[in-house]
Amino acid sequence: MQPETTAIKIDAPTTNDAAQIWQLVRETVVLDANSAYLYLLLCRDFSGSCLVARQDGRVVGFVTGYRLPRDSSVLFIWQIGVDSGLKRQGVGLRLLRELIERNAKSLTAIEATISPSNTASRRLFEALAREIGVPMVEAPDCGFNEEDFPAGDHEAEPRIRIGAINHKLKFRESANKKAHLTAQSVSSKRISRKD
Numbered sequence: 001m002q003p004e005t006t007a008i009k010i011d012a013p014t015t016n017d018a019a020q021i022w023q024l025v026r027e028t029v030v031l032d033a034n035s036a037y038l039y040l041l042l043c044r045d046f047s048g049s050c051l052v053a054r055q056d057g058r059v060v061g062f063v064t065g066y067r068l069p070r071d072s073s074v075l076f077i078w079q080i081g082v083d084s085g086l087k088r089q090g091v092g093l094r095l096l097r098e099l100i101e102r103n104a105k106s107l108t109a110i111e112a113t114i115s116p117s118n119t120a121s122r123r124l125f126e127a128l129a130r131e132i133g134v135p136m137v138e139a140p141d142c143g144f145n146e147e148d149f150p151a152g153d154h155e156a157e158p159r160i161r162i163g164a165i166n167h168k169l170k171f172r173e174s175a176n177k178k179a180h181l182t183a184q185s186v187s188s189k190r191i192s193r194k195d
Contacts, residue, residue, distance in 0.1 A: 008060065008091060010098045013043040013052045020059035021052065021081075028081045030118060032154075039064075049075060051099050053082070053091055060086055063095040073108040074163075075099070080124070092124050097131070100165065109163025113143045115155045122160075129162045137161045 013021070018039040025031045025039075042050050042064050053061035060083040068074045077099075082091045100107065110128070114121045129136035143159035 008053045008055050010051055010053050012047045013050050015040050015043045017052050017059050018043045021062045024081050031079050031081055051095050061091045061095055063099055075107055075110050077112040093127055096128050107165050109161055111161050113157035113159050115157050134163055
């Protein structure tokens with residue numbers, strides 16, 4: 001029997017969580033594994049834009065992000081990962097909702113890059129856009145091309161943007177407790193690079 005998501009507590013990370021986040025990234029296989037030192041920095045210096053999900057004292061999910069230097073009202077979601085035993089139980093969406101609520105007063109949009117093969121991540125961000133009631137816009141020219149990565153190492157990562165986010169946004173309590181979301185299509189628009 002899988003653990004219930006109701007027993008999960010969401011908190012800002014501490015440096016004590018960094019090793020567990022690093023291990024969880026390695027176990028997902030889908031996410032790019034970075035150095036353990038980087039996760040230490042994220043947990044210490046960017047704890048206001050990152051969260052962990054804990055169950056029985058163990059990190060079972062996380063979201064890492066940062067405010068864009070060129071526009072601090074935009075939160076870029078860098079990585080989000082969930083323990084394989086808790087996938088498709090709404091943990092990732094809970095992490096994103098909580099992160100948005102904690103930052104809503106100064107937030108206008110969420111951005112991320114998603115590789116074409118990462119359909120789970122795309123569905124997660126589409127579900128978030130539906131819940132907030134704003135469009136998810138694709139900006140393929142503003143992400144990273146295959147050529148931006150070492151040869152043969154990575155597929156393209158087009159950028160997506162969710163917004164504009166209302167600073168008074170509060171998720172419905174029933175939505176916060178919902179464990180599963182059905183996949184629905186979100187109309188995607190294309191935007192061009194703004195340099």
